[in-house]
Amino acid sequence: MLQVYNTYSLEKEDFAPQEAGKITMYLCGPTVYNYIHIGNARSAVAFDTIRRYLEWRGYEVNFVSNFTDLGDKVIAQGEKEGLTEQEVADKYAAAFAEDTRQLNIKPATSRPRATEYMKEMVEFVERLLEQGQAYEVNGNVYFSTKKFKNYTALSHQNMEQLEENAAGRLGEEDQEDKQDPTDFALWKSESRPDVVAWSSPWGPGRPGWHLECSVMNDQLLGETIDIHAGGIDLTFPHHTNELAQSESYHHRQFVRYWLHNGFVNVNDEKMSKSLGNFVTIHDLLKTDIDPQGLRFFLAKTNYRRAISYSSDRLDQTQGELDRLYRAYQGLLDANAVAPAGQVSEQVQNQVAELEESFIEAMDDDFNTENAVTVIFDLATLANKVQNQETATQGDLECLANRLQTWLGIFGIEQLTKEVVLTPDQEALLAERAAARAAKDFQTSDAIRDQLLITGLVVRDSPQGQTWELK
RNA sequence: GGUGGCAUAGCCAAGUGGUAAGGCAUGGGUCUGCAACACCCUGAUCGCCGGUUCGACUCCGGUUGCCACCUCCA
Numbered sequence A: 001m002l003q004v005y006n007t008y009s010l011e012k013e014d015f016a017p018q019e020a021g022k023i024t025m026y027l028c029g030p031t032v033y034n035y036i037h038i039g040n041a042r043s044a045v046a047f048d049t050i051r052r053y054l055e056w057r058g059y060e061v062n063f064v065s066n067f068t069d070l071g072d073k074v075i076a077q078g079e080k081e082g083l084t085e086q087e088v089a090d091k092y093a094a095a096f097a098e099d100t101r102q103l104n105i106k107p108a109t110s111r112p113r114a115t116e117y118m119k120e121m122v123e124f125v126e127r128l129l130e131q132g133q134a135y136e137v138n139g140n141v142y143f144s145t146k147k148f149k150n151y152t153a154l155s156h157q158n159m160e161q162l163e164e165n166a167a168g169r170l171g172e173e174d175q176e177d178k179q180d181p182t183d184f185a186l187w188k189s190e191s192r193p194d195v196v197a198w199s200s201p202w203g204p205g206r207p208g209w210h211l212e213c214s215v216m217n218d219q220l221l222g223e224t225i226d227i228h229a230g231g232i233d234l235t236f237p238h239h240t241n242e243l244a245q246s247e248s249y250h251h252r253q254f255v256r257y258w259l260h261n262g263f264v265n266v267n268d269e270k271m272s273k274s275l276g277n278f279v280t281i282h283d284l285l286k287t288d289i290d291p292q293g294l295r296f297f298l299a300k301t302n303y304r305r306a307i308s309y310s311s312d313r314l315d316q317t318q319g320e321l322d323r324l325y326r327a328y329q330g331l332l333d334a335n336a337v338a339p340a341g342q343v344s345e346q347v348q349n350q351v352a353e354l355e356e357s358f359i360e361a362m363d364d365d366f367n368t369e370n371a372v373t374v375i376f377d378l379a380t381l382a383n384k385v386q387n388q389e390t391a392t393q394g395d396l397e398c399l400a401n402r403l404q405t406w407l408g409i410f411g412i413e414q415l416t417k418e419v420v421l422t423p424d425q426e427a428l429l430a431e432r433a434a435a436r437a438a439k440d441f442q443t444s445d446a447i448r449d450q451l452l453i454t455g456l457v458v459r460d461s462p463q464g465q466t467w468e469l470k
Numbered sequence B: 001g002g003u004g005g006c007a008u009a010g011c012c013a014a015g016u017g018g019u020a021a022g023g024c025a026u027g028g029g030u031c032u033g034c035a036a037c038a039c040c041c042u043g044a045u046c047g048c049c050g051g052u053u054c055g056a057c058u059c060c061g062g063u064u065g066c067c068a069c070c071u072c073c074a
Helices: A038-056 A072-081 A085-102 A114-130 A159-167 A172-177 A211-220 A232-250 A291-299 A311-337 A345-363 A368-386 A393-409 A423-437 A441-453
Strands: A003-006 A011-014 A022-027 A060-065 A134-137 A140-143 A184-189 A205-207 A225-231 A255-261 A264-266 A456-461 A464-469
Touching: A003 A255, A022 A038, A022 A211, A038 A060, A038 A085, A038 A225, A038 A255, A038 A264, A038 A291, A038 A393, A060 A211, A072 A085, A114 A134, A114 A140, A114 A184, A114 A205, A114 A211, A114 A232, A140 A232, A184 A232, A211 A232, A225 A232, A232 A255, A291 A311, A311 A368, A311 A393, A311 A464, A345 A368, A345 A393, A368 A393, A423 A441, A423 A456, A423 A464, A441 A456
Parallel strands: A022 A060, A022 A225, A225 A255
Antiparallel strands: A003 A011, A134 A140, A140 A184, A184 A205, A456 A464
């Protein structure tokens, strides 16, 4: 039985979607005003991994994730780069697509943009006004938090505390307009002449930051969705306000399971733009790192746990992944010379046992640490079996298949590395093979060192030389 | 101040009452002409104090340190 930790209840709960076999899932996507950093990518990777697991378990997942393509940050970036809001959004949406492609994140079922839902957002606000949940002042529309019961249920905050904190930082304008310091904007008037604004019954303006997610959920997934995901920092105020809006609008449960991912830390601090301790995926991928190593680094830690980022840790993870690559490659190599035959009962049983463990781990709120342990157990088994003369092609294929499947859930799908040899390397390898045949080990060892300098690790086996990129 | 979370070997980390999974690194061994790969072996009493219990990393109380949210933020 799959269990997930619900931020709303602070407990692991049995997971059952509204409709058997189908899951509606929404992930809060980025504001497209800049390149994403490792922390942003973690959220995308974590929930992509969860999605892949759910799909492997047979669910059909309708996965919606948005782009916020308006707002102060987009405007400010536009001024900095001399671009319009639209141009900024397009540029960084494209960059997001490229970064996430390299991290092998599956495209969302739908990727809506806020500006595509202006009409619906205005209608949404109108209805909240009609219902008396909101009020309009000077072209701004605010949501009355006090008129929504259990406003703090998701964030587990204390309403009095929240009010006290909010009161202490109200701007002048807010002070005049807001009836209560905890009220939040559904619509903000915009009168600056050179800034994009949308028309509304309350005059030109822009939607409040939480509105788009409520509206897109409503439009694309329905009144009640199964999973709503995002970073833990979104719990308050973003998700709190979304929930308040949507449930006020529909008068029914908005989200069945709230899932929140932990941060990527640098020196025990949250990676963030404001602290300046961030590394963008865009820059990182320019280096010679293996994108899959980065993906594995982000995916192998349970989504709720904090990840400490450092290049040393990234390297360590790469070493782990390389071991898995080698196990897989070994299976393929062995398969080429193994006798044909069905999978043996022993291998079948061992693999079945491992699969049970794998599922048990992932069913426990996506315990990826334990799932990875199972993958390593499988790799060890694969390494042993491929060295046995009795191994059949059926055995090897069975093991390779499982390794591929489970790593695939983690988003690691390219398990073999295509090595393109330079003419020099080819010549050296041929020369070395000849030297070895002549038992001229001094020459062959020298050539091995030479090849290592060119980035090629050469190994000898009974079948001859093998090589891989360093 | 309020709220949520974390603290296990050099590093990453599993484990919620019965004498501490796994990976990386280290050291030793087998294999190898040598090496690499692979395989085998090798390490911690679980932040601290107290309590409950036949027995606690695991429950309870306290304490220390760290992080996050309460303002935009994955």
